[in-house]
Amino acid sequence: MIAPQRRNKIKELLLAEGSVKVADLAKAFNVSEETIRRDLMQLEQEGILEKNYGGAVLAVEWQQAMAIVPPVQQRKFQYYEEKDAIAKAAAALVEESTNVILDSGSTTWCVARHLRNVSNLTIVTNGIDIAEECSANEDRSIFLLGGKLIRKSMCLVGPQAENELQKYDAHYAFLGTSGISLRKGFTSSDLYESQVKRAMIKAAQRVVVVADHSKFVKHAFVSFAAFRDVDQVITSELADAAILREIEQQGVRVTVCPLKKTE
Template identity: 60%
Template structure:
């Protein structure tokens, strides 16, 4: 079992039991105590657990069980803001490039601006994004295989993660459930977080897209730090002080205007 799979199993046990013991994990995975302690150290850095004598406890279980709305409901939340963010992200893309689009209601909006861009190679784990990209009749579209998550119409799992290792994309566009200075960029699902990590590794430029409601929120687990991301795109509804702090961490912050003129232009 690879480290990522072992840590996901540890996370699931913490969510179920609130605590784990090092000795039990050593026996369960048949690895050394040092290996388990490295796992716990990493999960503590992600803000998922707090180590104690002989093991670890889950950090604030309630915050790690957010209500995830159905895809259609999430799609309608902050629709215009997400539309403007997606349009701005698409401006980064040039002809003949390879891009990876993460599943998400904000990344979906990137596709509306791709129809006229020539010779793109588009890779995604989202069925609805792949379908939308078919409007670009000359783009090569690759839908990653894996286990289907019905609530997001996305594929996850080792098969999809392994496929991503074949690619070296010009841009990776990622969604996020939350952004915090302690955990970085987070996801509300363990398996989607592993997909996002694989996407980060497959891209030359990594871009996170998020509406203003995602700031100062922490999802279930971290998928990357500020150091892993090149560009963050949000709107002027986001807290300026938070955006300044993200910029100080070395991330290029792009802020789209949501004034009436900009909103009308997007319609």
């Protein structure tokens, strides 16, 4: 297991349990205690934990935040290094003066962060947190779709959002997905969110799905796109290579992002 993947697992344990012990982690991941201490030092520098004798506890700020933030915010912390690498590759596709549709979601939020330095963009999104992230740059136009608020994902859905998307002709649409099925294509856990995703696909010249490795072993409730509807999938080297080859055989370009392999 490479370092970013291991640190993500440590984050998940901290978020679930509130504390971890060096000896337990070393045994669980089959690495030295010194390697685990370096992991904890890195996570402490990120402000996620506070080290103590023999282990670490979740930082107080995070304890308070986890008590009040919605699930979409919590998902940003899961597989963060992987999502960040995927988002960086996605954002590299975008040139200045481009029209971009950003789906709601934790990985597309990372895409928004990496678009900070791309000037003169027009961004259309149904994600409230994505609109907020994009607003930090004053030289861009931001259009937040209207509709019904889905609190768990802080996104707007419904006929209003779908109708508004008919007005746009974007260069790119970056979409998240709850799961990827070789039989059903790209899937969503929410019927209304899937309908907005379909409208985004119709409104874009090029459709890019950004997905961490976990999405390739999940099959959600509703299919929102077949492989023929998507131009490119961007994921990481943690994704199952056999599944990626089958997706490529469907005519989809697959981009695999490497992750840092330091201990």
